[in-house]
Amino acid sequence: MPALSFPPWLWQDPTPLYKTSQYITRDPVNPRRFVQVFQSIPALEPLYTEFEKNFNVKEPYRIIRDNTWLPIIATILYLSFVIEGKKYVERRKLEGKGPVNLGRFPAFWNAFLASFSILGALRVVPHFLFMFTHKEFKMTVCEAPDTAGYGDGAAGMWVMLFTVSKLFELVDTMILVLKGKDPMFLHWYVWEGGEGGREGGTEIRHFTNAPPSLPLFLFPTQVPPRDRPPLHLVLLLGP
Numbered sequence: 001m002p003a004l005s006f007p008p009w010l011w012q013d014p015t016p017l018y019k020t021s022q023y024i025t026r027d028p029v030n031p032r033r034f035v036q037v038f039q040s041i042p043a044l045e046p047l048y049t050e051f052e053k054n055f056n057v058k059e060p061y062r063i064i065r066d067n068t069w070l071p072i073i074a075t076i077l078y079l080s081f082v083i084e085g086k087k088y089v090e091r092r093k094l095e096g097k098g099p100v101n102l103g104r105f106p107a108f109w110n111a112f113l114a115s116f117s118i119l120g121a122l123r124v125v126p127h128f129l130f131m132f133t134h135k136e137f138k139m140t141v142c143e144a145p146d147t148a149g150y151g152d153g154a155a156g157m158w159v160m161l162f163t164v165s166k167l168f169e170l171v172d173t174m175i176l177v178l179k180g181k182d183p184m185f186l187h188w189y190v191w192e193g194g195e196g197g198r199e200g201g202t203e204i205r206h207f208t209n210a211p212p213s214l215p216l217f218l219f220p221t222q223v224p225p226r227d228r229p230p231l232h233l234v235l236l237l238g239p
Contacts, residue, residue: 026058
């Protein structure tokens with residue numbers, strides 16, 4: 001059976017690109033060339049910014065590594081607010097005030113988070129699938145992020161942003177608690193998944209980045225009609 005052939009603008013074999021790629025990790029000890037998905041699919045390149053293409057994770061990663069106290073404090077604050085926040089809402093209910101009215105803020109905030117998750121999935125998922133075109137499954141899980149192409153570059157930038165974004169999802173939990181609701185399993189799962197560090201395959205980032213986008217995007221539809229933002233704004237921020 002003859003091998004499939006594609007026009008150069010649609011697909012280029014990534015294997016030889018590892019020897020000629022212009023993208024090189026900035027590791028002073030062992031710099032390595034890595035290939036990004038748009039190099040094999042040139043038609044996608046206009047969708048990537050120069051900043052994404054040339055992103056260097058070294059400095060952001062150093063800041064995260066040198067501030068290991070931050071996730072510890074954030075976790076303590078997270079658990080404390082879940083416990084004390086529920087008690088605060090219960091006291092309000094006993095006083096006849098009910099949950100806190102946050103107005104339109106929850107709708108706008110969750111539309112923002114949904115947009116972020118979708119953008120991240122649009123960068124990480126293509127790279128995740130791209131690796132399967134020329135790597136064994138074991139390599140997609142065990143290979144070092146720098147060599148696999150999601151340490152630096154576009155995929156690396158969004159993996160880093162996804163990890164850091166777990167801190168901002170504290171706000172999502174605050175909203176639920178202040179509205180008198182309990183955090184769902186998904187909130188606990190996504191929070192814990194983001195605190196695990198950078199090592200590991202893109203499977204972890206793919207499956208923790210994409211699922212939250214749907215419930216977060218649908219959240220504005222659960223807001224009372226008088227508090228909902230304009231539909232065209234939700235559509236603009238959501239997908």
